[in-house]
Amino acid sequence: MKKKGILLILLVAVMSLFASAQGRMELRFNEAMVQNDSNLVDHTGHRSAWIEIFNRSYGTVGMEQMFISNQKIDIPANGQKPKDFLNDYAKEHPEVLYEIPRGDVATKVAPRTHIVFFADGESSQGALHLSFKLTPGEENNLYLYDVNGDLVDAVTIPANLPANNTFALKSDGASNLIDGVMDASAWSVRDGQDDATAITPGKYNQRVINENIEKFHEKDPHGYIISVIAMLIVFSALLMLSILFWLFGKANKAANKEVAVQQQVEKAVEPVQAVAGNNDEAIAAICMALYQHFNAHDEESGILTFNRDANTAWSSKSGMMRSLPQKQ
Amino acid sequence: MVLLESFLTSNLEQFWNFTGFANCTWPNLIMICFGLLFIYLAIKHDFEPMLLVPIGFGILIGNIPFQPGNEIGIYEEGSVLNILYQGVRQGWYPPLIFLGIGAMTDFTALLANPKLMLVGAAAQFGIFGAYMIALAIGFMPDQAGAIAIIGGADGPTAIFLSGKLAPNLMGAIAVCAYSYMALVPVIQPPVMRLLTTKKERLIKMKPARKVSKNEKILFPIFGLLLTCFFVPSGLPLLGMLFFGNLLRESGVTTRLAKTASNAMTDIVTIILGMTVGASTQASEFLTADTVFIFFLGFCAFVIASCSGVLFVKLFNLFLSKDQKLNPLIGNAGVSAVPMAARISNDVGLKYDPSNYLLMHAMGPNVAGVIGSAVAAGVLLGFLG
Numbered sequence: 001m002k003k004k005g006i007l008l009i010l011l012v013a014v015m016s017l018f019a020s021a022q023g024r025m026e027l028r029f030n031e032a033m034v035q036n037d038s039n040l041v042d043h044t045g046h047r048s049a050w051i052e053i054f055n056r057s058y059g060t061v062g063m064e065q066m067f068i069s070n071q072k073i074d075i076p077a078n079g080q081k082p083k084d085f086l087n088d089y090a091k092e093h094p095e096v097l098y099e100i101p102r103g104d105v106a107t108k109v110a111p112r113t114h115i116v117f118f119a120d121g122e123s124s125q126g127a128l129h130l131s132f133k134l135t136p137g138e139e140n141n142l143y144l145y146d147v148n149g150d151l152v153d154a155v156t157i158p159a160n161l162p163a164n165n166t167f168a169l170k171s172d173g174a175s176n177l178i179d180g181v182m183d184a185s186a187w188s189v190r191d192g193q194d195d196a197t198a199i200t201p202g203k204y205n206q207r208v209i210n211e212n213i214e215k216f217h218e219k220d221p222h223g224y225i226i227s228v229i230a231m232l233i234v235f236s237a238l239l240m241l242s243i244l245f246w247l248f249g250k251a252n253k254a255a256n257k258e259v260a261v262q263q264q265v266e267k268a269v270e271p272v273q274a275v276a277g278n279n280d281e282a283i284a285a286i287c288m289a290l291y292q293h294f295n296a297h298d299e300e301s302g303i304l305t306f307n308r309d310a311n312t313a314w315s316s317k318s319g320m321m322r323s324l325p326q327k328q
Numbered sequence: 329m330v331l332l333e334s335f336l337t338s339n340l341e342q343f344w345n346f347t348g349f350a351n352c353t354w355p356n357l358i359m360i361c362f363g364l365l366f367i368y369l370a371i372k373h374d375f376e377p378m379l380l381v382p383i384g385f386g387i388l389i390g391n392i393p394f395q396p397g398n399e400i401g402i403y404e405e406g407s408v409l410n411i412l413y414q415g416v417r418q419g420w421y422p423p424l425i426f427l428g429i430g431a432m433t434d435f436t437a438l439l440a441n442p443k444l445m446l447v448g449a450a451a452q453f454g455i456f457g458a459y460m461i462a463l464a465i466g467f468m469p470d471q472a473g474a475i476a477i478i479g480g481a482d483g484p485t486a487i488f489l490s491g492k493l494a495p496n497l498m499g500a501i502a503v504c505a506y507s508y509m510a511l512v513p514v515i516q517p518p519v520m521r522l523l524t525t526k527k528e529r530l531i532k533m534k535p536a537r538k539v540s541k542n543e544k545i546l547f548p549i550f551g552l553l554l555t556c557f558f559v560p561s562g563l564p565l566l567g568m569l570f571f572g573n574l575l576r577e578s579g580v581t582t583r584l585a586k587t588a589s590n591a592m593t594d595i596v597t598i599i600l601g602m603t604v605g606a607s608t609q610a611s612e613f614l615t616a617d618t619v620f621i622f623f624l625g626f627c628a629f630v631i632a633s634c635s636g637v638l639f640v641k642l643f644n645l646f647l648s649k650d651q652k653l654n655p656l657i658g659n660a661g662v663s664a665v666p667m668a669a670r671i672s673n674d675v676g677l678k679y680d681p682s683n684y685l686l687m688h689a690m691g692p693n694v695a696g697v698i699g700s701a702v703a704a705g706v707l708l709g710f711l712g
Contacts, residue, residue, distance in 0.1 A: 212711055216469040223463045223472065227456035230706040235449045237558040237702050238695060242445040244550055245543065249442065252540045 024066065024146050026057035028175060029155040030114060031168035031190075031205060035136040038164050040116070040201045042129070048120035049134040051142060052201055055109040056173030063107040066152070067145040068117065069097040070132050075149050082149025094123065094131035101127050114172075114202045136163065155182050158189075166190045166199050171206055351393035355610030362613075363387030363605065375510035379483065379601050383506060386605020402606045413603045416498070419491050421600040422484035423568040428593030429484075429697065430548070430572025431585040433665065437690035439543050440536035443643075444657075444688075448695025450639030451661025452703045454479030454632020458624050459707075465620055470494055473707040475621050478505045479628025480700030481512070481664040487604060488565060489704045492712055499608035500618040504625040512667045515626070516659045517675055519633045524655045528641070529679040531654040533688045541579070548574040555702055561712065562705020569701060629662065636661035636692065653688075660689040663696035 031052040033039055040050055051068070055061045067073075067086050073096075075082045090099040100107050104127035109115045116128065123131040134140045140157040154177060157167045168190050169175055175186040192199040195207065220226055276282035344350050366384030370377040389409070394400050402409040415421040438444055455476045462472035474494035477486050478501060486505040490498040508515065548570035555566050575585040637658035644652050656676050660668040672689035 213468060213470050216711065220469075221463065223456070223460040223469070226469075226710055227453075227460060230456055230703060230710070231449075231453060233558060233706050234452050234699055234702050235446070237555045238445040238449040238699060240558075241551055241554050241698075242442040244554065245439055245442040245547065248543050248546060249439070249537070249539075252543055253537070256540075 023055075023057045023059050023061040024063070025150070025152055026055060026173075027061060027063070027066075027109070027144060028054050028056055028153050028169070028173045029142055029144065030054035030172055031166050031199075031201065032134070032140075032142065032155070032157055033164070033166045033199070033201075034134045034140055034157055034161055035163035039199060042118050042120070042125070044125060046120065048118045048122075050201055051117045051119055051130070051134075052168075053109070053115050053117070053144070054169075054173045055111060055113060055115070058111045060111060061109045063100050063109060063115065064102045064104070065147045066100050067097055067143075068100070068130060069143040069145065070134070071096055071141055072143055072154075073097060073145070083147060086145060086149055090131075095121070096132060098123060098131040114204075116201050151177070151180060153177065153182075154180065155187070161189060162191070164192070164199075168200075168205050172204050346395055348393045351395060353393065353610070355614045356391045356393050359387055359391040359608065359610045359613060362608075363391065366605075369510070376506060378597060379506045380510060382598055382601025383503060383605035386602040387503075387608055388605075389602065390606030390609050401609075402603065403609070409603065409606055412599055413607060415596075416487060416600065416603050416607065417491055417495065419488050419564065421596050422488035422491075423564040424596045425484040425593060425600065426565050426701070427568040427572040428589050428596070429665075430569040430574075431576045431589035432593070433569075433573060433576075433694055433697070434690075435547055435573065435694055436539045436544065437536060437687050438692075438694050439539045439547060441688070441691055444653075444691030445695040445698075446643065447636055447640055447653075447658055447692035448661045448697075448699040451632045451636035451658070451692070451696055452480065452699045453635035454481075454628045454630075454662060455700070455703050455707075457631035457635070458628035461627055462620075462624050465624070467620075470711045471497060473711045474498075474501060475624050476628060477501075477700070477704055477707065478508065478621075478625040479632045479662070480696070480703060481505070481509055481629065481632065481662040481668070482697060482700045483509065484600075485565060485663075485700050485704045487600070489708060492708055496612065497617060497621065499604060499613055500621045501625075502604040503608060503613075504618075504621050507622075508625050508629050509664050509667065512629075512662075512664050513671055513674075515629050516633050516668065516671050519630060520637055520656055520659050520671075520675055523634060523637045523641070526679065528644075528655050529676065530683065531652050532680075532683055533652070533654055533657075533685070534650060536687060541577070544577040545574070548577065551698065555698065559702050559705035559709060561709040562701050565701040565704065566698070569697065632662040633659040654683070654685055657685055657689040657692055660691075660693040661696045661699070663693070663700050665693050665697060666690065668696070669693040 029051065032050065034049050036047045036049055039047065041047055053063075065083075067090060073086065073089060075085055086097065087099060090097040107115070107127050117130050118125075118128060119130045119132060119134045121131060121133045122129045134157070137159060139159045141154070142157070143154045144152040146152050153175075155167070161167055166189070167187055169186055170188050171186075175183050177183075188197075190197040190199055190205075198205075216226060272283050272286050276286055363384045363386075366380045366387065369375040370380035370384060390402055396404065398404075399407040400409075401407060402413050404410055456479075457476075458479045459472050459476035462475050463469065467475065470493040474490035474492075474497055477489045480486065483502065483505050487498060487502050490501040494501075551573075552566060552570040556563050559566075572585070572588050575581045575588060635658075637655050639661075640653050640655040640658040644655070647653065654672075654676060657669075657672045660672050662668055669686055669689035669692075673684060673686035676683045676685040
């Protein structure tokens with residue numbers, strides 16, 4: 001019992017770890033600005049390159065001890081744990097790899113929200129300041145590694161990205177690596193000239209609309225389609241339930257009947273057994289004789305029913321009643 | 329002396345500005361009158377007192393005028409009322425109420441005659457009829473869906489769905505749903521009489537068969553699996569409803585079933601009613617939308633009652649003479665347990681004092697609870 005309990009706790013712990021890792025794998029680079037002259041200002045009043053990451057999962061994700069890098073890190077297969085290797089690498093090469101420190105609540109990303117890191121090489125300013133910078137006029141690569149060294153996401157920002165423009169996902173979080181390489185078609189350059197190309201650090205790249213509502217408003221303005229479909233679904237669900245329990249009811253009735261018949265047979269056979277013992281042939285012969293003599297079946301052919309009149313002179317009320325004297 | 333006088337004056341002035349008298353507006357007073365009316369109806373006329381007393385008192389609480397910024401109001405983050413209100417906003421309370429409903433509902437009448445489930449399904453047309461009217465009036469589909477669910481005649485379902493689809497209308501929708509549920513004895517009988525002939529009202533239904541314990545245990549399990557595979561978005565309500573019912577029927581969790589159906593439901597009902605009432609602040613409640621919501625709620629109730637009764641009449645065309653259903657049980661398809669079933673019984677007894685329809689009407693009545701939760705799940709799936 002104790003062992004089972006420990007196993008169960010371990011299982012739950014492993015599953016929760018897995019769930020947490022699942023959440024971190026749902027983080028995506030979402031928008032980045034390399035040369036920031038007139039855009040976002042950090043808490044010290046300075047402008048610098050910034051990188052926005054989107055948590056596309058429906059749970060809060062803690063980013064502590066994850067790694068952000070400006071070049072791909074090849075983790076050697078020398079038996080050293082990837083996490084330890086990256087840890088050491090981040091200490092030795094802060095200009096390349098940044099480990100997000102522990103203990104800062106700012107690095108927890110709420111479901112479906114964004115986090116913005118400043119790539120200013122000033123990691124002493126706080127957990128949201130990377131230890132490396134982005135270089136204007138050059139291709140900038142960004143890699144996000146999980147705590148255990150798994151590659152979560154990567155993006156290559158083009159060299160020709162103008163100042164104060166961003167390289168952003170067209171739709172928030174809508175990109176996946178294909179064989180470890182970014183899907184370039186999901187990205188676009190945004191210059192902030194209009195709503196469609198607005199620069200949106202910490203906010204959604206596209207205007208959030210409930211597509212379902214817009215769709216129904218446009219395609220089904222009177223509500224006929226949704227009403228018919230919904231009624232069909234309600235009817236189908238309850239009809240299935242109704243049929244299922246009608247069948248259960250039938251089966252239950254049949255089972256009850258079978259039990260009742262069995263009990264009846266056992267009851268009827270008892271007095272016959274008293275005469276014939278356990279000799280099956282004798283029992284069958286007596287039953288057949290009785291059947292023929294009385295033609296005594298009621299509902300089911302082949303099953304004998306002995307209806308004994310329980311009333312005797314001792315118990316019957318009518319038998320004990322005296323007749324009133326007849327009037328002459 | 330002068331200093332003391334000015335000190336006192338400024339403090340009294342500050343205190344006066346802090347009081348409800350200084351901050352009172354006409355809409356506040358109108359809402360307070362509404363709250364008093366609800367309390368009066370509940371206490372004097374016994375209209376759904378368990379709900380209208382907490383809601384009515386909640387309206388008083390929510391409409392006491394005060395200076396904002398002191399973490400007092402229900403919409404001020406961090407206030408006690410706001411913390412309690414999160415259960416409504418986030419949809420925690422309705423599923424808990426459904427757990428209690430499941431634990432106190434006996435589905436025997438439905439299991440004895442499973443075809444009555446279809447009556448519960450038919451009555452849900454009230455929801456979609458009201459949805460179409462709401463769209464015609466000019467509501468957006470999500471708002472129309474939230475308002476239309478009033479036709480399900482199920483308070484927790486209405487709060488759950490409106491909290492998800494149209495939180496700004498939730499107060500008005502909840503008050504409307506509970507008000508019309510209290511008015512079921514007024515709304516339904518004329519509709520039932522209008523749509524049935526005297527001969528139909530006299531139909532005597534076959535006594536219900538005996539339902540085994542196994543069937544009662546299997547119902548919540550298969551009910552959950554079947555309905556939630558169809559409509560996963562109804563899981564919070566249906567899951568809790570069937571879970572509560574399993575606690576009741578399993579026979580081995582009587583203590584849990586008792587707690588769920590008594591103490592827990594009472595606690596949640598108190599908090600839910602009070603916070604929903606308090607959320608009906610004048611600025612949110614006294615709008616043209618509220619008038620439309622009450623109109624649409626009425627339409628939804630009438631359509632739901634009509635469709636239930638008419639469906640039974642239609643169904644009778646396909647049933648043998650000894651299997652025929654009394655159309656007076658059709659209105660009970662609109663949830664509102666057990667009020668709607670009692671109406672069926674009362675109207676039936678008026679025409680034949682020996683025709684007790686209560687147990688027959690309980691079938692569609694409890695099917696209506698399932699049906700309205702499924703309908704809410706469908707609307708949430710489409711519009712959420």
